[in-house]
Structures are given as structure tokens and as C-alpha cells.
Amino acid sequence: MKKIIIILSLTLLIGCEGSDYYNLGVYQEKQGNLEKAIYYYSKAIEQNPNDNEAYFNRAHSQQVIGGKEQNVIFDYSQSLKFNPNDNEAHMNRGVAYMKIGKYEEAISDYKKSIEIKPDYPLIYANLGNVYKLKNDNESACLNWKKSLSLGNIEVKRKLAQNCK
Numbered sequence: 001m002k003k004i005i006i007i008l009s010l011t012l013l014i015g016c017e018g019s020d021y022y023n024l025g026v027y028q029e030k031q032g033n034l035e036k037a038i039y040y041y042s043k044a045i046e047q048n049p050n051d052n053e054a055y056f057n058r059a060h061s062q063q064v065i066g067g068k069e070q071n072v073i074f075d076y077s078q079s080l081k082f083n084p085n086d087n088e089a090h091m092n093r094g095v096a097y098m099k100i101g102k103y104e105e106a107i108s109d110y111k112k113s114i115e116i117k118p119d120y121p122l123i124y125a126n127l128g129n130v131y132k133l134k135n136d137n138e139s140a141c142l143n144w145k146k147s148l149s150l151g152n153i154e155v156k157r158k159l160a161q162n163c164k
Contacts, residue, residue, distance in 0.1 A: 021047060022054050025061075034061045052082035056089055063092060072096040087116040091123050098130050106130045121152035128155065137162055 025040035041058035044051055059075030062068045076093035094109030110127040128143035141163035144155040
């Protein structure tokens with residue numbers, strides 16, 4: 001642990017490049033210091049505005065904290081400019097859209113995520129959730145059943161409560 005602190009201190013004294021800030025962000029995120037992680041990811045983006053991983057991780061850290069959905073959507077959108085086939089970024093942006101009531105945008109992102117990775121059960125669960133919010137029980141149940149068939153047992157309760 002002392003070695004890590006010494007290395008981090010030297011890095012800060014000498015000066016950081018974008019990848020250094022990114023690595024500091026990852027370290028802070030793993031330590032649970034999300035605000036510090038966001039700070040370092042922001043510094044990494046200042047140094048390298050094309051760093052899709054820094055945008056993705058900053059979005060994720062903000063999403064975990066909550067309450068900054070517009071920032072989350074922006075950062076996932078930036079990340080997707082550089083890596084348009086990132087199913088996690090599409091799915092997570094869909095969650096942010098769903099949280100602020102932009103259901104059509106959420107559905108679009110979930111469907112894009114499914115195109116990229118059709119065997120990921122969480123995407124179908126999320127798609128089912130947004131259809132439920134839109135009062136489309138048939139589509140919700142269809143997607144929850146698909147999620148269950150792919151191994152997501154977390155949807156059993158929703159299926160039992162909402163589906164025949």
C-alpha cells in the first residue's frame with residue numbers, strides 16, 4: 001500500500017498525462033471514492049478528449065452516485081462516439097434515459113445493446129422494465145421471459161406478479 005501511495009504522490013508531483021489521470025480514476029473508483037474518480041476521469045478527458053474509457057467510467061461513477069442523469073447520458077454518448085458497439089454503454093445509457101422518463105430512448109438503447117450482445121439477460125430484464133413503465137405488459141412479459149431463459153432468475157418475481 002505504501003508503494004501505491006508513493007507512486008501516486010510522485011505522479012502528482014511530476015505531472016500527469018491523460019492515461020495517468022485515468023489510472024488514478026480507476027484506483028479511486030475501486031476504493032469507492034467516486035467523487036475523486038470523477039475528478040480524475042475529467043482530468044483524463046481534458047488531456048485526451050477522445051478517451052472513450054474515461055467517458056464510460058465517469059458516466060458509470062456518476063450513475064452509481066445518482067442524480068446526474070443528464071451528465072451520465074452525455075458521457076455514455078461521448079463514449080459511444082468512439083466505441084459505438086459497446087453494449088454496456090448502450091444499456092447503461094438506457095437505464096439513465098429510463099430513470100428520467102425518456103422511455104423511447106431507453107428502448108432504442110436496449111435494442112441496440114441486444115443487437116450487439118443478444119445473449120445478455122440483464123438487457124432483456126431492463127427492456128421488460130421499461131415496457132412495464134409504459135403499461136405494455138405483453139412486451140414486458142415477453143422480455144422478462146427471455147431474460148429468465150438466459151439465466152436471470154431475478155425476474156421470476158416480476159413474471160409471477162405481472163404475467164400469465
